[in-house]
Amino acid sequence: MEDCIFCKIIKGEIPAKKFYEDELMIIIADIAPKAKKHYLAIPKKHFKFFSEMTEEDSVMLGKCIKKVSELAPSFGLEGGFRFVVNQGDDAIQTVPHLHMHLLGGQKLSEPDYNK
Ligand code: 5GP
Ligand code: ZN
Numbered sequence: 432m433e434d435c436i437f438c439k440i441i442k443g444e445i446p447a448k449k450f451y452e453d454e455l456m457i458i459i460a461d462i463a464p465k466a467k468k469h470y471l472a473i474p475k476k477h478f479k480f481f482s483e484m485t486e487e488d489s490v491m492l493g494k495c496i497k498k499v500s501e502l503a504p505s506f507g508l509e510g511g512f513r514f515v516v517n518q519g520d521d522a523i524q525t526v527p528h529l530h531m532h533l534l535g536g537q538k539l540s541e542p543d544y545n546k
Contacts, residue, residue, distance in 0.1 A: 432477045437528040441475050451502060456495045458502070461532070468507050468536030472499050479527040480518055499533065508535040 432438050439445040441457055450470060451458040461469040474495055476488065484492065503512055512535035517524040 432528070435477055435526075435528050437471075437473050437526055437530060438477050441473065450506060451498075453498070455491055456498070458499070458506075458533075466513075466534040466537055466539060468512075468534065470506060470533040472531040472533060474529060477528050479524070479529060481516070481529070496531070499531065503533065503535075506533070508533060510538075511535060513539055 436445065440447045440459065447457075447462075448460040449457055450460065454475070456472055456474045458470050458472045461471050472495060474492060476491065478484070478488070499514075503509070512533045515532040515534065516529065517532075
């Protein structure tokens with residue numbers, strides 16, 4: 432996608448602190464971290480919603496999630512992590528390229544979703 436910031440990061444057109452890359456995804460540091468450790472695992476394929484996934488995409492995403500879980504301890508997330516995927520306006524998804532937030536490196540508080 433032409434204007435997608437994450438596609439540009441994947442192509443190397445915008446710099447990012449990259450922690451991991453394979454043929455399916457990259458893992459970068461979030462530019463505005465909301466926890467001591469805040470990573471974004473970004474599949475290389477551009478799509479916005481889980482609802483757009485093909486069968487092939489679901490296999491691809493499963494592989495990404497498995498890899499994330501294998502890498503997490505080496506990323507300072509050995510105590511656990513929160514795995515967040517914002518979908519759509521109510522969730523305040525700001526980048527229309529599906530991505531997984533990994534938050535941790537500290538004891539996380541429970542968000543108050545009514546605020
Ligand atoms: P969303 O709100 O769509 O779930 O999450 C988008 C995330 O991308 C936000 O946490 C935001 O800080 C992060 N982000 C936005 N632009 C950039 C960027 O150019 N580089 C990096 N590393 N993160 C970004
Ligand atoms: Zn994209």
